[in-house]
Amino acid sequence: MISKQAKKQIDIWVTKYPAGCQSSAVMEALKIVQAENENRLNADTIQAVADYLDMPGIATQEVATFYENYNHKPVGKHTIRICHNISCMLNGADDLIAYLEKKLGVKTGKVTKNGLVNVKKVECLGACVGAPMFQIGSQYYENLTKQKIDEIVDNLK
Ligand code: FES
Known part of the structure; x- marks a missing residue:
């Protein structure tokens, strides 16, 4: 096992x-x-x-x-854990979440058709100084912009 x-x-x-x-x-x-x-x-x-x-x-x-770290239902190969707590919200997280949903063609909580990615909204990940931010695996990505999101997400395999 x-x-x-x-x-x-x-x-x-x-x-x-x-x-x-x-x-x-x-x-x-x-x-x-x-x-x-x-x-x-x-x-x-x-x-x-x-x-x-x-x-x-x-x-x-x-x-x-x-804890939110663990999945109990089928998820994508990569989980994008995007923070929507206060610092990230004040720095545009809601707009970036909408952008991610449109880019990937799925709502948060759902998996892309190819099974590669799912997006999960999470509470503060302790990286407020780099807001807005998300986490993929153990890696934090901070000071996100739509351009940065494109670069990161387009390289997921
Ligand atoms: S509020 Fe987003 S990392 Fe703290």
Whole structure:
């Protein structure tokens, strides 16, 4: 259920915490497992993470369903997590969201026909100084303009 490669990545995170506190790596472990399972989690993958970190399944499920980082429905290969919180909103996020929807031909929450991209509106990602911004994978893109969005989105494969 969890590949050797994923286990190696999770193990790196586990070493960042004191011995016996491996469950502290749960958020990164879920992210790693999600990335190798079509960018989403299900009951089996969540339980696999719980087993690997030797933590209760319900506690792992709580983390996986509380945060917006995790997907539980089919999503695109790339999720554009665009912030629409106050700093980004004041710097044009709503206009950029509308631009993205028109460019991709989908509303937020939906996946493009080719399965490549979905757009998700999220709350503050802690990069207000670079507002407006979005995140793809672990990369932040800040001070967005329509031109910048074109450059970034047109290079997604
Ligand atoms: S309000 Fe958008 S990153 Fe903080």
